[in-house]
Amino acid sequence: MADVTERMLALLSLLQTGRAIGGDELARRLEVSPRTVRRDVDRLRGYGYPVETQPGPGGFYRLAAGRTMPPLVLDDDEAVATLLALAALAAVGPAEGGIVDAAPNGIDDAATRAYGKLDQFLPTRLRPLLTAIRAGLETSPQQAPTVTAQHLSTIAEAITHRETITFRYVDAAGNTTERRVDPYRQIHHLLRWYLMGWDTRRKDWRVFRVDRVHEPVRTGHRYPVRDLPADSASEYLRRNLRRGKEPVDLLVDAPVEHVVDALKFQEARIRSANDDRTAVGLDVDSWQWLVLILAFVDADFRIDGSEALLRSCRLFAQRLSAATDDSGTAPASRPDKLGGWHH
Numbered sequence: 001m002a003d004v005t006e007r008m009l010a011l012l013s014l015l016q017t018g019r020a021i022g023g024d025e026l027a028r029r030l031e032v033s034p035r036t037v038r039r040d041v042d043r044l045r046g047y048g049y050p051v052e053t054q055p056g057p058g059g060f061y062r063l064a065a066g067r068t069m070p071p072l073v074l075d076d077d078e079a080v081a082t083l084l085a086l087a088a089l090a091a092v093g094p095a096e097g098g099i100v101d102a103a104p105n106g107i108d109d110a111a112t113r114a115y116g117k118l119d120q121f122l123p124t125r126l127r128p129l130l131t132a133i134r135a136g137l138e139t140s141p142q143q144a145p146t147v148t149a150q151h152l153s154t155i156a157e158a159i160t161h162r163e164t165i166t167f168r169y170v171d172a173a174g175n176t177t178e179r180r181v182d183p184y185r186q187i188h189h190l191l192r193w194y195l196m197g198w199d200t201r202r203k204d205w206r207v208f209r210v211d212r213v214h215e216p217v218r219t220g221h222r223y224p225v226r227d228l229p230a231d232s233a234s235e236y237l238r239r240n241l242r243r244g245k246e247p248v249d250l251l252v253d254a255p256v257e258h259v260v261d262a263l264k265f266q267e268a269r270i271r272s273a274n275d276d277r278t279a280v281g282l283d284v285d286s287w288q289w290l291v292l293i294l295a296f297v298d299a300d301f302r303i304d305g306s307e308a309l310l311r312s313c314r315l316f317a318q319r320l321s322a323a324t325d326d327s328g329t330a331p332a333s334r335p336d337k338l339g340g341w342h343h
Contacts, residue, residue: 007032009075011040015051020060037061079118079126083133086115091139092191093146106146144191145211152186154216155195159183164200164223167216169208179208182223185233186210190267196233198226205229207240241267245283246309248290252278254299262296287312 007030014021014029027034041051041061050064074082093108115134119127158165162182169179181197188194193210200223230236251273252259259270259278269281284290287309294301303313 015063020062164221168214242283249304250280252301
């Protein structure tokens with residue numbers, strides 16, 4: 001890297017990961033000599049960055065945590081990614097008109113404020129780039145329950161310190177309970193924030209919607225480490241979301257890219273069967289939901305599910321055929337009952 005400014009930004013970016021990095025590794029990543037690395041580290045210290053050094057065999061460089069830092073330094077790609085992430089987060093929030101209650105100081109409001117302030121904390125050379133992106137960017141609003149940055153922060157700190165929290169929880173039916181939970185993970189999934197934790201009173205794992213968590217409080221009580229009941233918190237969440245639903249397998253006559261786009265808001269397991277076909281696994285509340293989902297696929301498909309589900313789909317297909325028959329005559333046979341719908 002011949003450009004000193006570019007090299008300094010790259011060095012700072014590597015150190016900002018927080019891990020200890022050996023001088024040889026830094027030299028290799030930056031394509032310079034170890035001596036140049038030492039000089040650049042001295043420059044960073046002159047700019048006010050607290051770089052710690054461990055000399056000798058096994059030595060390393062590390063950016064000290066918990067110190068007062070100079071203004072944020074991002075390279076071009078990182079600055080663009082940060083701006084776009086803030087724009088996307090700011091676009092997700094409660095609907096107007098009270099369909100979803102807005103929480104004070106929601107994370108979407110915080111993202112909106114940060115979106116307008118980000119360029120103040122960047123090097124001068126990057127500000128015109130961010131101004132250009134902001135001027136030419138629009139994000140369409142997406143309706144989702146909002147959560148507060150304070151709630152997410154409180155839970156995150158409790159997870160880090162393995163600290164039990166208490167909170168009031170309002171479930172989907174409006175029932176309120178007092179909870180005491182050992183928090184393990186926060187999960188962002190399909191525009192919702194979830195908390196996975198061990199419910200100390202029910203002696204079992206539970207998943208909570210963070211937007212339904214009220215007044216979370218850290219208790220100061222440290223909880224023991226437990227093995228997660230799944231490979232990851234995300235997998236455990238998906239398993240819970242599938243509970244009580246009917247599994248359905250589809251074989252769609254379309255490539256993966258087409259199917260992924262059509263089902264982007266569905267909890268679907270999608271993989272390529274071959275270049276022209278895609279296998280899809282779904283869990284649906286009812287055959288009606290399946291029909292609605294398939295309407296957006298816009299391709300031929302085959303359905304593999306329970307006989308009851310397949311029968312309801314066949315009857316509905318007959319009804320659609322009868323409704324669009326322009327021959328002027330009624331079909332010879334017509335179903336008089338359809339999976340829970342009655343004439």
